[in-house]
Amino acid sequence: MPQEKLLTVTTIILALWVILIITWERVSPYRKGLSFFREGFWIDLVWYTLIQSYFLKILIFDYLIAPVQHHFSWSAIQFVKDWPVAVQVLFFLVTHDLYIYLFHRFQHSNKVFWRIHEAHHSGKEVDFLSGSRSHIVEIIINQTIEFAPIILLGADPAVIPIKAMLDAMFGMFIHANVKVKLGKLKYIINSPELHLWHHANYQEVFHANFSTKFAIWDHLFGTAYDPGHAPGNQRENWGLGYEYPKDYFLQHAFSVKRFNENNLLKYRWFKRYYNLRPAILSALSALRKKSVPKTETHQPEIFNTPLTPHQQEEILQ
Secondary structure, eight states, X not given: OOHHHHHHHHHHHHHHHHHHHHHXXXXXXXXXXXXXXXXXXXXXXXXXXXXXXXXXXXXXXXXXXXHHHHXXXXXXXXXXXXXXXXXXHHHHHHHHHHHHHHHHHHHTTOHHHHHTTGGGGOOSSOOTTGGGOOOHHHHHHHHHHHHHHHHHTTOOTTHHHHHHHHHHHHHHHHHSOOOOOOGGGGGXXXXXXXXXXXXXOBGGGTTSOOOSSBTHHHHXXXXXXXXXXXXXXXXXXXXXXXXXXXXHHHHHHHTTSOOOGGGGGGSHHHHHHHHHHHHHHHHHHHHHHHHSOOOOOOOOOOXXXXXXXXXXXXXXX
C-alpha cells in the first residue's frame, strides 16, 4: 500500500477509535459524573496533543534521527528489513513496550526523572485524552528510542504509521474512563482496569502497574496491583498528592523549579490569561448541567490510603 494511502487509512481508523472511546466513556464510565470538558481538557488537547506533538515530531525525526541515519552506515545491522511487515510491527511493539515498562518504573524511583514524569500523573480526572499529557523531555526520550530503531534497523516505512496508530489507540484505551473487564486477558493486555489504578494517589500503587500495552510485564516482574475494586472518587484519591500548575508552560517550569502558581496571579496580564480557559469551561459546564438532571451515585467504601506530599517525597528518596 502506498505510504500516503496508508497514512489516510491509519488516520481514519484513529478517528473512528476516538469516537468509539468517547461514546464508551459516556455509556459505561469507570468513574461516574466526570465532565467531558473536565479540568485540563483544553491543555491536553491543544497544547499536548496538537501543538507539542506536531513540533516534537519534526524535532525527533528531522533533527535527531535523520542526522544519525545519514552520517553512519547501518546496513550491517538491518536484520529486520526482510521480515514481513506484520512481524516487524509486532517485534517493535513488544521490544519498545518492555523498554517503556522499565523506564517508567525507573521514573517512579528516581527524583530527577520523576520531575519529567509527574505531569502525566497530575490530572485529577483521567480520561482518554489524559495519556497525551507528558513532559517534553519525556516524549523526546521515549519517541526517539521508539522510532530510531525502526528507521536505523531497516524496517519497512509502513511500520512507523502503523505503530504510531497502535500507540495512540492503546494510550487512549488504558487511560479511558471506561468500565471494562478483560477476564484472563488482563494478564496479557493492559486495560483501564489496571492502569487507572496507576493514576490514583495511593501508596500501594505508586510502584505498580507500569505497563502500557502488555500487562504481562507487571505480572512477570511482580509489580501488578489489582485489588478488585476501583479507587475512591474524591479529588485526593487521584493524581498527585501536592499542588501542580494548571498552565502548560508552568507545568514544564515546575519540573525545574518548584513554585506556587497562585503567586503569579498578582500580575494582571497573567491573571487574564490564566482565567480565560476556566471561564469558558465554566460556561460550558453550566450549559451541560441545565440539560442533564443530577443523579446520586453510591461510592463503595475504600480501605486504601491516599498518598500525602510527605509520603511521596519519602518514596522517591
